[in-house]
Amino acid sequence: MQPPYTKDDRNIMKKAAESTQILKNRFRSDYCGLLSPEREHGSVRLAGWVHRKRDHGGLIFIDLRDHTGLSQLVIQPEQQELFAIAEQLHIESVICVEGVVVRRAPGAINPRLASGEIEVVLSQISVESNAQTLPFPVADEVQTSEELRLKYRFIDLRREKIHENIIFRSRLTAAMRRYLEAKDFIEIQTPILTSSSPEGARDFLVPSRLHPGKFYALPQAPQQFKQLLMVSGFPRYFQIAPCFRDEDARADRSPGEFYQLDMEMAFIEQDDLFSILEGMIEHLTTTMSHKRITRFPFPRISYKEVMNRFGTDKPDLRIPLEISDVTPLFVGSAFKVFANSTVEGSCVKALVLKGRGNESRLFYDKAEKRAKELGSGGLAYIQFKEEGPKGPVVKFLSEADLSTLKSHLALENGDVVFFGAGKWAATCKIMGGMRTYFGDLFSLDKDELSFCWIVDFPMFEYNEEAKKIDFSHNPFSMPQGEMEALETMSPLDILAYQYDIVCNGIELSSGAIRNHKPEIMYKAFGIAGYSREEVDLRFGHMIEAFKLGAPPHGGIAPGLDRMVMILCDEQNIREVIAFPMNQQAQDLMMGSPSAVTPVQLKELSLQIDLPKKAEPKP
């Protein structure tokens, strides 16, 4: 078993290097970060970048950096030629050197350096690349603007933290492959140029030269291919799959493209999938990190319950707060705003903060501002103080209301309770947003991984705009209760074998047990308003496949970038991607997207029709 990866000792580069046999050639015989007193008196060749230089006039020290770490080089003035070269060296130049490893004098040992007990006295130096002044420093890891970092990504990637992140990502994917192959998973590549799918996110389109006017689409996920592989008789499939969705970026969402650990298995049920994935995550966590999984097996929470208790389908379970339903307490209340939310489809929710009843007015005002940003009209709250309840809505509540509330929520003096009222889904969402907002009041353990499964998603939902019933997730998910449920239950009550896996407030993946029975599929699409003919037209190839011998199957596709993010303690997904795009989906280094030549357009039978710019205001 590999030793646990800890961020504190920052030695992942060293470990990565140790697992590789060094290629000894004219450039190097050793790695900088791995040199130790064992090599004393040894003649070595090193190659790397000038990390720092300390020129004492009569003596020059160079910290040489390669991907394993640093070695201190010493150039003595007797070596006149060497000395002249070293004097002129710029930071971040690439040099190859020869020298002898010597033990440092006891007072000169640097305990902060892995190779700090030794140094290399140079006998030769050759400058492979003399670097000009860099746009930002590599050695001093000071915050630099995102724009510069992205424009000069190749320099940013020299910096220790992000360099380690990229190496960690490589090791993680390698560990995934080893684990899954040992579990009889087969890695299969699926097409990148495929066809546009009618559901889901916006597609990226690629014009076809051979078929003017027609387009390929980049896959949003290999969803249909992996299901077809099950029909082909491969028992377990996986792929580290690029996925393309033309949607706007977030801190945990790379614009345009991202990677999933895409998996699918035949002849399994939901519980089988859960235990397989839990096994893999447990293995990866214990072998690749020093983080702890809070509960194992992962807790399972139904969609309805998670919305009621946490106000989101991706809760951070480390936050010690839960939302309470207080709807029944306000039936017939004199406070009309709350009383009016006690009808079917609406609710009154409460969120208690213990011991925060005596904060400054600013505390509550800022909370209300956040609630309004989340779409709430306001944020009612009651501070329970020694001298009695206080807050903007107290005057609307009777003594009886207040005392029922106090006992129902086990409130004590010094506490504060926040309220949300209105339509169920919107109220849950706002209160969930407030729960996350107040989560900042607690110091959450970054080394705790609080995984959970969200299960029992509804199969259908009511689309208010279109005034019709829609699939709430993947139309290919199997309804719980199969055909009987579709035929006998009210559509909005039908649940699906559809699940999400969530960790610390980040959705890692959705997955489902698929619907492999054509008749159930026609019926499900029928409820969503699609005729048999329309289904055949849009998903004919899938239905056809399922008519020709399809096993029960299901899968999941955890987001790779997000997994790396969590394990590397990064708040932004760009920190775990070698060459990310900016928020506007541009690559500032490559300059993409970019214009193409008229010749290229003509070959593709395309014409550009730019939108007219809005007239500038006078």
Added chain:
RNA sequence: GGAGCUGUAGCUCAGUUUGGUUAGAGCGCCUGCCUGUCACGCAGGAGGUCGCGGGUUCGAACCCCGUCAGCUCCGCCA
């Protein structure tokens, strides 16, 4: 599509609240000195369209309007 924050030297930032002399600091860069540093030290120097455009004013980094860029959030992401 909408909201917020940010933009001053190569880099990180102060200065903007209350408009007023030649816009500062640290790091980096250049020159000189320095034989045990490890964020080496010391002395000197260069380096600025205060994101851009317009306005108010005797006078704008500072106030107003517009605009551009980066980030964060909402919408969006089956």
